[in-house]
Amino acid sequence: GAVVSQHPSRVICKSGTSVKIECRSLDFQATTMFWYRQFPKKSLMLMATSNEGSKATYEQGVEKDKFLINHASLTLSTLTVTSAHPEDSSFYICSARDQGADNSPLHFGNGTRLTVT
């Protein structure tokens, strides 16, 4: 089945630094990938839609300059949390669908737990 790999699984960084999270589709191509944020015991909040070869589409209230998304190939999207603050601490999870399969479901990466100190 389709596999989405996300790295790192955990990261601790200091306030003011930037953190890059990678999301890869391992055995399929994904023109579009989605980045979600999940607070403890809360739902998955869609942050942005990553589009291969073009700008990401951000949801209302999500700062595009804060959360930089790059989708340089059909198998890789990256999310960079810039100038991180403690309130950015959260669980970030990416997802993608196999564009080559009709009506394929959304597959999730394992997520990245970010802690900003």
Next chain:
Amino acid sequence: GENVEQHPSTLSVQEGDSAVIKCTYSDSASNYFPWYKQELGKRPQLIIDIRSNVGEKKDQRIAVTLNKTAKHFSLHITETQPEDSAVYFCAAKKGPGYSSASKIIFGSGTRLSIRP
């Protein structure tokens, strides 16, 4: 945009009994409704999905029903087992398959606990 509401937020049932989780959506153009199960510290896993041209779908102990007119859909788990304990999310999607418009919006989640 789409808004998905999910109830209840927590649900505790006796092992062997049935569990029902309900969701409503706001956008009548939504056409795909997946359900995900998330165990603690793990990624959400798709357990069942239904498309707008179908009213009901069943997979062993799990079934999903869809009422397009009322814009609500439900997850039914029968003969619950301890391993069913997890957080369940409903979701809704609109738009053609892989366009950037076809994003999936999740409900707030239901924490299901199965009492032995």
